[in-house]
Amino acid sequence: MTAGPPSPDGTRGRAQALAAPLPPLLAEADRLVANVAFGEHGRRRAGQGDEFWQYRAARPGDPAGRVDWRRSARSDAHFLRETEWQAAQSVAFWVDGAQAMAFSGRRGRPEKGDRARLLALALATLLIRGGERVGLADGLVTPRAGRLQLHRMATALDSAPEARSDGDYGRPDATALPPHSRVVFLSDFLGPPEAVERAVTTAADRGVKGTLLQILDPDEEAFPYDGRTVFESMGGGLRFETMRAGDLRARYRARLAERRDRLTALAARAGWRFGVHHTDAAALTGLTWLFGALAPTVR
């Protein structure tokens, strides 16, 4: 994070923010991104509106400053230079910050939440390089272009996961999505599925296309427990006791598969994509999947 206390007011605070190196999360995202070859986005890095479109004859009312004098000097009429109108896509991210995301099945394995934030920021970096606008779906950071936006996102994602943690399981917030934008949901989707369904439906209604990436710890997949166990949710809100945890394994996995089927069906209905990423896999695999899932539609 930034080196000093974030006090945006005052010259000192701003200077510090300016002088601060990349936030750790952003730096990690940059490293990750350096491995991804650019697709169609890379050719337009010169920026939107730079591309020549046409010359047209000047009309009364046009400001004199817009007259292209070099073209006009070749003829008697005055011409204006018009550039291609290029509208950038807005991509919003919803990163689950609930307590469930703070789970890690083994020491040394990243938490699910860490992996989710890393993927979000890495993808945002790629998109910014492609000239898109990125932001957060909950409206904290409205979609904008430019590299500075990455800093804002990093700060917002990294700053206070506790403050954003709303209970054991996250509920996607799609209220602040601009119409026809893209959205990426990063969560374990272990909470009540109705909230996800409602959010996806709402977004789809507004023409928003999107991607769901379920991030799971391998332990959540394999359920390697045995013996008499009391399971508690991360926040402690839910509690379940069993005498022989090993007996539950098959049924737990069946339920997990069922949950995944339901999300896949939901995504298919809305024309979205659904993917699964495990925290023991390399982050790059998740990033490339996400990028691929987004790329055909983002232009």
Next chain:
Amino acid sequence: MAALAAIGFTAPWLLAALAALPVLWWLLRATPPAPVRRRFPGVALLLGLEDRRAESNRTPWWLLALRIAAAAALIVGFAGPVLNPDPRAGAPQDMPLLIVADASWASARDWPRRTDRIETLLADAARAGRPAAIVPLTDPPEGALPFRPAGDWREALPGIAPRPWAPRPDEVADWAGRLGDTSFETVWLSDGLARQGREALLDTFAARGPVTVMDSDRPVFALRPPRFEEGEVRLTALRSPAEAAGEVDLHVVARGADPAGVERELGAGTARFAPGEAEAETAIALQPELRNRATRFVIAGARSAGAVSLTDDALARRTVALLGARDGRERVELLSQTYYLRQALVPGADLIDGTLDDILLANPDVIILADIAQLAEIESDRLLEWVEAGGLLLRFAGPRLAASDVSRGAEDPLMPVRLRAGGRSIGGAMSWGEPRRLRPFGEDSPFQGLSIPDDVAVNSQVLAQPDPRLDERTIAALADGTPLVTQRHEGRGRIVLFHVTANAEWSTLPLSGLFVEMLERLAVATRPSAPEAEDLTGTTWEPAAGIDAFGAAGQPARTNGVVGEELAAAIPAGDVRRALPPGLYARQGREIALNVTGPDSVIAPADWPAGVPVEGLETARERPIAGPFLAGAFVLLLADILAVLWLSGRLGRASGAACIALALALAPVGGPAQAQDDTSDDRLALRATTEVVLAHVLTGDTRVDALARAGLRGLSRYLTRRSAVEPGAPIGVDIERDELAFFPFLYWPVTADQPLPSDAAYGRLNRYLRGGGLILFDTRDADIAELGMSAPAGRRLQEIARPLDVPPLEQIPEDHVLTRAFYLLQDFPGRHDGPVWVEAAPADAERAEGMPFRDLNDGVSPVIIGGNDWAAAWAVDEQGRPLRRVGRGAAGERQREIAIRFGINLIMHVLTGNYKSDQVHVPALLDRLGQ
């Protein structure tokens, strides 16, 4: 103590707790294993699932059984189970316990077992609260019965030791008379030998309570003193009991000091007992040299004073050189000057003849000059030197001596007194007097106590010049007071003159037995057999060495002298006692051994009356087995932990730690293996010989060894860089195991606690030094004590170097070849700068004409000794950086440089010898070449 078959318990009431085990079963059964609490986000998916089997909240039966077993083992363990409790259960518990031990030399053979047995008895008595007393019969107490609590006696038990004699019947009877009429139980630990007064004592005990006799089943062995017969040492071994015993081979060993002073085996023989025989003979053939060194004969493996026979003069045969007058005439044998001497000495001494030169080379104990008057000056000088070093010069008078001028005007250094001219003749045809008889020997004469036969008469003699000191030098005189034998001490030796001839010409003395006895007393001849009482009459003998009941040499148990008659009476049957302990007794250069087993000793097994219970010593030992029970409980609890972990699904993570704990608890601890096989020896030889290798002696101190290795590594590097010598990696040498011949140079850091090398290692080291090897001893202490005893490393160095073949040393002289073998040096510092010692130059080393150097010794100094901690100055790490700081700043670096130069000079000296010394001859060589 409650006894359950072979297991008893010290706290049996604790076993009542076993009754509580069913309750424990019920309690444990009701309590399921504690659940694991686990945070798990997937719990949302689990909600609503139900366990299919509910019975697992009961503890499984096998886990219960495990825990019950652990609890039972704990209870049994704390109840103090004892295996094989003492079976003497019928012993009366209300009487005091008297433990009588013979504690003689024969008990020493299995004394530890006897003390174990006593300890068991005492432990038993302590448990029963009975007072006890221990009475060694060889050392009966002053009072009657020292009854004390048995626990006190257990502490005093280590102080009770057997004595190298047998119980004296009179002492024992005396003590038994003081017993009074208290009743007690008696346990008698017999040594198994028949002895006078046994039955009476047994009756005394039986009258006061039950008696148990304990006796070992091991045979008693004894060894009679050696006899010298037909060039062999003959020994007789005894055994008891003999009747039922089979064929047994005993190894009889002669022990004595080797030339280095280390006691070792000089010879051995095997005595074979035929079945049922009580005696066995063996003969050991020993060279006279070895025979004289033998101090004791022992039965190998028998730890008992009875199986040790100390030797005295009887075996030690002196070398006597006989030198008679050379007259070149054929003479009748009986008139020869040396005939009677020869007859008297042959049984007891080894005679050598020859010229005085040859004789002195042989360094005999005694030189006899029979009527030899004048010696060449150089001869007499050498003879005097020999006398001063401890020789006995025995001279006899005769016509030549009487006619010569020897010791007339002034006392001759090789004569005890001055002589008057001529001599005198008594009782001859031309004289009036009668032949003179001998006056009885005086108090301080060595001949004191010898009886003088009537037929000894003296006709002629040489007369001593009256002198104030004549009286004290006279050790035998004629009846009229004229000296017959005079003696003078010279240095450590003696000069004795018989004022008569050694043949029968002047007196009848040589014809009598007195002559032989006088020679014996003078320690010229040695007694061929045990001394008779009259031989020792009137003499007093000082104890010189003692022997304990186990046969080990020690200080004499008695400090004041012993009258000869007593000694003579005790020797034949080995009648030793507290007042006359066995050992060596000495008087005026002669020694008499008083052994436990005399030449007439016999041993017979004790015969106990039928009514007395006789037990062996081998009752099964009481063994507390609480430990195994508690350990078993511990293991069961460990297994329980593992089982619980497994049941609760935590075994996966915890198994590693648990297995390690279990392995630590159960694994037997293996000793460090230090095996070295032949192939590695070959490898060492190959490594050491394919290139020049510097080696250091492994001291056992890891840090010192590592530093020595680093030091030699540094020196090797500097040598490679600066000279044509390119040594390989240094090798640490274990002098106990490795062959040293491969190494031209050994660096030996001396530590204060280094073990002394074994004999074999010393042999190798001496061979190495003689073969041209060089050892650099480094005490590493800056030589603060000047090689003295006050520094621990210096002391150790002295101890290590004592058996080494080290020549005389001197500090490195200015012109030593070490000062110019490669660099020109005058200092030889390491980390310190102290004196350095090398082999001293020969005394006749001379400086050649016009040369700055003396022509010094050939070859390489075998040792160089210093305390400069050279290895520390040479030491470099793997990258070649110095390891230790030397001195301070630039001066220190300079010192390091000089130290390195010294090292290079040293190796050059080692490898090229005195090559640089030969430069002395260069002018001569050039001259010879005609330049």
